[in-house]
Amino acid sequence: MFTLGVDIGSTTSKAVILKDGQEILATSLIKAGTGTDGPGRAIEAVLAEGNLRPEEIASVYATGYGRKLLKNADGEMSELSCHARGVHHLLPEVRTIIDIGGQDAKVLSLGTDGRMTEFLMNDKCAAGTGRFLDVMAGILQLRIEDLEKQAALSKQIVKISSTCTVFAESEVISQLANGVEIPDLVAGICQSVASRVAALAKRVGVKETVCMSGGVAKNGGVRKAMEQELGLNITYSPMAQLMGALGAALYAYDKS
Amino acid sequence: MFTLGVDIGSTTSKAVILKDGQEILATSLIKAGTGTDGPGRAIEAVLAEGNLRPEEIASVYATGYGRKLLKNADGEMSELSCHARGVHHLLPEVRTIIDIGGQDAKVLSLGTDGRMTEFLMNDKCAAGTGRFLDVMAGILQLRIEDLEKQAALSKQIVKISSTCTVFAESEVISQLANGVEIPDLVAGICQSVASRVAALAKRVGVKETVCMSGGVAKNGGVRKAMEQELGLNITYSPMAQLMGALGAALYAYDKS
Ligand code: SF4
Numbered sequence: 001m002f003t004l005g006v007d008i009g010s011t012t013s014k015a016v017i018l019k020d021g022q023e024i025l026a027t028s029l030i031k032a033g034t035g036t037d038g039p040g041r042a043i044e045a046v047l048a049e050g051n052l053r054p055e056e057i058a059s060v061y062a063t064g065y066g067r068k069l070l071k072n073a074d075g076e077m078s079e080l081s082c083h084a085r086g087v088h089h090l091l092p093e094v095r096t097i098i099d100i101g102g103q104d105a106k107v108l109s110l111g112t113d114g115r116m117t118e119f120l121m122n123d124k125c126a127a128g129t130g131r132f133l134d135v136m137a138g139i140l141q142l143r144i145e146d147l148e149k150q151a152a153l154s155k156q157i158v159k160i161s162s163t164c165t166v167f168a169e170s171e172v173i174s175q176l177a178n179g180v181e182i183p184d185l186v187a188g189i190c191q192s193v194a195s196r197v198a199a200l201a202k203r204v205g206v207k208e209t210v211c212m213s214g215g216v217a218k219n220g221g222v223r224k225a226m227e228q229e230l231g232l233n234i235t236y237s238p239m240a241q242l243m244g245a246l247g248a249a250l251y252a253y254d255k256s
Numbered sequence: 257m258f259t260l261g262v263d264i265g266s267t268t269s270k271a272v273i274l275k276d277g278q279e280i281l282a283t284s285l286i287k288a289g290t291g292t293d294g295p296g297r298a299i300e301a302v303l304a305e306g307n308l309r310p311e312e313i314a315s316v317y318a319t320g321y322g323r324k325l326l327k328n329a330d331g332e333m334s335e336l337s338c339h340a341r342g343v344h345h346l347l348p349e350v351r352t353i354i355d356i357g358g359q360d361a362k363v364l365s366l367g368t369d370g371r372m373t374e375f376l377m378n379d380k381c382a383a384g385t386g387r388f389l390d391v392m393a394g395i396l397q398l399r400i401e402d403l404e405k406q407a408a409l410s411k412q413i414v415k416i417s418s419t420c421t422v423f424a425e426s427e428v429i430s431q432l433a434n435g436v437e438i439p440d441l442v443a444g445i446c447q448s449v450a451s452r453v454a455a456l457a458k459r460v461g462v463k464e465t466v467c468m469s470g471g472v473a474k475n476g477g478v479r480k481a482m483e484q485e486l487g488l489n490i491t492y493s494p495m496a497q498l499m500g501a502l503g504a505a506l507y508a509y510d511k512s
Contacts, residue, residue, distance in 0.1 A: 103423070125381070126422035135422065166382035166391065166421045167359070 004057045005248025008066035013038035015046035016245040021253035026050035034066025059256035061248040082247030088114025095207035100216035102130035105197045107204045126165045128196025130216045136189045151221030154187035194225035213240035260313045261504025264322035269294035271302035272501040277509035282306035290322025315512035317504040338503030344370025351463035356472035358386035361453045363460045376460045382421040384452025386472045392445045407477030410443035450481035469496035
């Protein structure tokens with residue numbers, strides 16, 4: 001039996017087809033989110049990859065910001081529940097999920113059964129989110145994808161003392177004018193995001209194993225800085241962006 | 257007897273000459289702060305205005321961010337003490353001072369004797385400071401001096417829902433794209449600063465009479481919004497920027 005989970009975010013749409021509630025048969029990720037043809041294209045793409053026709057899907061669950069807009073879904077679940085469920089399915093040892101997205105950061109605590117027991121989010125302050133990295137990459141005229149490589153070249157990290165994105169912007173501009181090396185600045189920028197989110201994680205309580213997800217987790221510079229901030233190893237799954245869709249497919253399996 | 261107070265800020269230098277610890281004989285304000293010739297020029301200018309020679313000054317006190325750098329000072333006092341003292345001298349009925357500067361916001365509570373009894377500051381977050389206005393004026397391609405006039409033209413305020421400067425920036429850009437009138441946006445921007453600082457003031461406890469000072473207090477749009485936020489009248493002195501230097505001149509008088 002096949003079930004489908006669709007995660008409709010603000011800028012991307014993801015889909016996962018699960019076989020018998022266990023095996024991931026196919027996945028898709030389209031860079032177009034709610035209110036566009038992204039969700040439809042993600043579903044088409046995942047069906048094509050799985051070589052299935054729509055009528056072969058026993059149940060469809062939607063999650064994410066735009067989940068209410070998916071017609072023909074058999075149900076919907078919150079992003080947090082789906083995220084926790086997806087992570088628990090692939091990485092059952094995980095007890096803490098640190099998810100840093102483009103505009104927010106979330107920390108989830110999971111019990112041994114994979115249910116979410118604690119949760120904290122920052123969606124009010126751009127510091128400690130992908131937005132901070134966007135602003136800094138803009139000043140340094142780097143692409144977001146290049147930050148990891150640059151951070152790895154750093155010989156001596158230059159700490160950013162302002163936590164505020166706006167004040168940090170001025171600080172980075174004046175460091176550049178002082179002739180500080182870009183890789184050292186980038187390492188400081190990654191560390192700034194990590195330390196902001198680590199503070200949030202410590203408020204929730206950090207239990208091992210810790211897993212990072214979200215768009216910013218792709219950046220190894222931030223992951224490394226987070227390991228230093230928390231003093232432990234962090235698991236990263238390349239499936240990170242698909243955890244929500246996977247969780248939705250698991251909920252769809254429960255109901256079918 | 258003449259005493260001199262010099263307030264050396266990060267971007268401006270101010271000086272006040274006081275006669276017999278009572279009457280303001282001369283003032284100066286130079287747009288150059290610590291580490292420049294600003295303090296020297298402010299002293300020259302105030303002496304010229306008062307028609308006095310340096311040796312006629314009985315005592316000099318320095319205050320402000322760069323106060324340690326003033327040679328030949330007879331003493332120095334913190335900005336906060338000088339600010340409170342200056343305000344109390346001119347406006348003895350004031351019990352709460354709300355000071356919004358270019359990079360920070362402070363709220364001071366004064367006792368009936370003019371001494372500071374409580375104090376809170378935000379210097380970590382650009383929201384609720386002059387910096388927020390700078391960023392927004394930049395987006396709207398307005399000069400800071402024009403914000404007051406624009407806010408006064410508003411027919412219907414457009415509230416800014418993000419408190420973060422960075423997120424508010426995106427919000428204002430998309431409102432502009434939606435065709436919202438600039439004066440209505442500017443009124444929302446002034447209100448955002450006022451509501452942020454009003455929250456700080458409420459934590460200190462707001463006792464009447466309330467006085468606003470600092471560079472941002474020159475903006476009538478922010479003052480009006482603050483009156484609405486706090487539900488009371490606010491006193492504003494055109495001497496607002498000189499209160500620190502005046503306080504320093506009063507401390508200089510005590511010691512001479
Ligand atoms: S600290 Fe800076 S980035 Fe954070 S909310 Fe304030 S203005 Fe935004």
